[in-house]
Amino acid sequence: MHPTVARLTLKGLLGRRRTILLVALPVLLIVISVAVRALSGQDDSTSADILSGFALGTMVPIIGVMAGTGAIGPEIDDGSIVYLLAKPITRPTIVLTKLVVAICVTVAFAAVPTFIAGLALSGTSQRIAIAFGIAATASSVAYAAIFLLLGVVTRHAVVVGLVYALVWEGLLGSLISGAKTLSVQQWSLSLAEKIAANGVVDSDVGLPTALVLMVVVTVGTTWFAGQKLRSLTLAGEE
Known part of the structure; x- marks a missing residue:
């Protein structure tokens, strides 16, 4: 971890426009959760469906896209990364620092609201809130790493990330058997299934497989992002 890199990365991620986008989906999730609880009362099955479908299937990956790609992609796109690379900081340290910041932002704007939404929907019933809170935290880590790599390897990281989040995770990952095994959403659901009581959550991937993957x-x-960043050279470098 490098504190200066962390501070600059966090400042870049929490710019006014990006913060509005980061806040919009969590607020929508919580509003929906409160409305469902007020109109329909407590229903553990409905709670699990909302949290698995909207929170884990849509909100967490999209916020992961914004945090992961935004931690490094804009600097590479506008060329300002060269000023950072010129400093006496190893490139794996740069990647690791930016990853930690991206994880913290994703957890703050995705995992914490998921837990709050779970409490709004079901209180402490069946440990649903804590199950999905932990699941969202775990998936936040994986998404931040995946989308940080995209920010390093392509200038179209946001577009590619959104396609991945909405098509693979949101659609194919919930419908096609083979895709489910390679879905971060399904991996996190396996954690929620283990923590929640009475089989209220269901995942198509076993917990040992999910944790390993x-x-x-x-x-x-993370390792590959560090290697790719090493390949970026400054003018005058051999």
């Missing part, structure tokens, strides 16, 4: 993807994408 989540760790492999997070570590692998």
